Amino acid sequence: MAEPHEGPFVPVPDVAGYLAGRWSIERTVRDLRTGTEGRFHGTADFRPDPAGGALLHVEEGELTWDGTAYPANRTLRLRPRPDGSAEVDFADGRPFHDLDLGTGQWNAVHPCAEDRYEGTFTVRSADEWHLEWRVTGPAKRQLLRTRYRRTAG
Template identity: 60%
Template sequence: MDVQQRYWPVADVLAHLAGRWRVERTVRDLASGDEGNFSGVTVFSALDGGGGLLHAESGDFTWQGTTRPATRTLRFLPRARPGTADVRFADGRPFHELDLTTGRFIAGHPCAADLYRGEFTVRDADHWRSVWRVGGPAKDLVLTTDYAREG
């Protein structure tokens, strides 16, 4: 994002994310120079039992000329501080916190020998972005995902 870009504050991340989003992601391997992309949708729907959202992503991922279906499921749970979320993998393991009350948030996630650093920015009510930088002994990646709200 441009340094002049203003972020759009989100009072309640769960309420803001609820619904259907168009997703476009680029994946760059900084070591090899390879680049891939994902195109699909993410639906944030109420979790059974209430109090959180199920993040269900599906689409097609193209890497080195081969396109395959791809899916991902996360759980976004309310944190003690109002308007923020605790993001977890489908199996319940912790992933990262998410607080968009200023419109921007930096998250970290250690994974074995790798470190994931994510920056989340909200441009307006219908557009947000995540940029994950993944570094480790065998990884040097940047994943940039743009979300646009669908009707």
């Protein structure tokens, strides 16, 4: 998988408008302490939140870790702002990070207990974007690289 932070980047003036729809996901997850690596394959749907005013980001798929496959899913809430950026929250309403793809790239930081998540979002085209999370701290040392590709229909 290509490095998420290499150029060129495609500016996105409206994050919610760009992300709306269905995406295929390919993700590698590497434990930097043990060298163990896993893979996630699945889909991400960005669809209107029935509660209004937001998009739900629903990921579903399968994580293969240490030779065993597990079902995996998560839901995030993307709350658009008037300037085209968005706030991203966990499903339970806790804040996760801001997202502004106006330049085609965005760096986000999320503290989680004593661990630190540093994310880099890069837009490659109208139909592909990448996300890399580096996690450092006493509980985790991980590198997660994800490629999202828009699906037809």
